[in-house]
Amino acid sequence: MHKLLTKILVQNMYIELGIVVPKTVKIGTRNFFNFDIKKELDKLSPRDARKARRKFRKLMRQINKRHMAELNKRKTRKGFKKYHPNSVCPQKILRDKIVETQINQYKRLYGYNSKVKNPRIIFNKKISVHNYIMAKIIKQMAQQK
Numbered sequence: 768m769h770k771l772l773t774k775i776l777v778q779n780m781y782i783e784l785g786i787v788v789p790k791t792v793k794i795g796t797r798n799f800f801n802f803d804i805k806k807e808l809d810k811l812s813p814r815d816a817r818k819a820r821r822k823f824r825k826l827m828r829q830i831n832k833r834h835m836a837e838l839n840k841r842k843t844r845k846g847f848k849k850y851h852p853n854s855v856c857p858q859k860i861l862r863d864k865i866v867e868t869q870i871n872q873y874k875r876l877y878g879y880n881s882k883v884k885n886p887r888i889i890f891n892k893k894i895s896v897h898n899y900i901m902a903k904i905i906k907q908m909a910q911q912k
Contacts, residue, residue, distance in 0.1 A: 785822040802893040
């Protein structure tokens with residue numbers, strides 16, 4: 768019952784955001800979301816498909832902005848301690864190098880400000896949006912209790 772409720776809430780959130788809902792695929796005994804949504808976009812009118820793509824890109828920009836802000840907070844002593852509580856806080860130069868490495872890794876994984884149509888980057892973006900939606904649902908459920 769809990770899995771069905773989660774699935775319905777996820778699909779509802781996709782619809783609320785105006786993004787195409789990915790279909791679920793059963794592999795073995797587990798259900799996975801199939802993020803190949805070209806067929807779903809083809810079913811929509813060209814105008815609606817364009818809107819759905821634009822809303823997805825807008826949501827991805829918001830996620831990128833939040834994540835980059837979170838990464839940049841780690842450059843401060845207090846922010847670094849929050850994400851690395853068991854380590855000694857290094858000097859500012861070393862902290863900046865560590866954070867810059869993490870930022871470059873994020874940019875490479877998600878194609879930040881890139882026009883490259885790499886299938887892996889596109890998949891990573893879809894997973895990132897899905898994780899954002901799941902986190903939003905969990906937050907809403909926690910507030911209701």
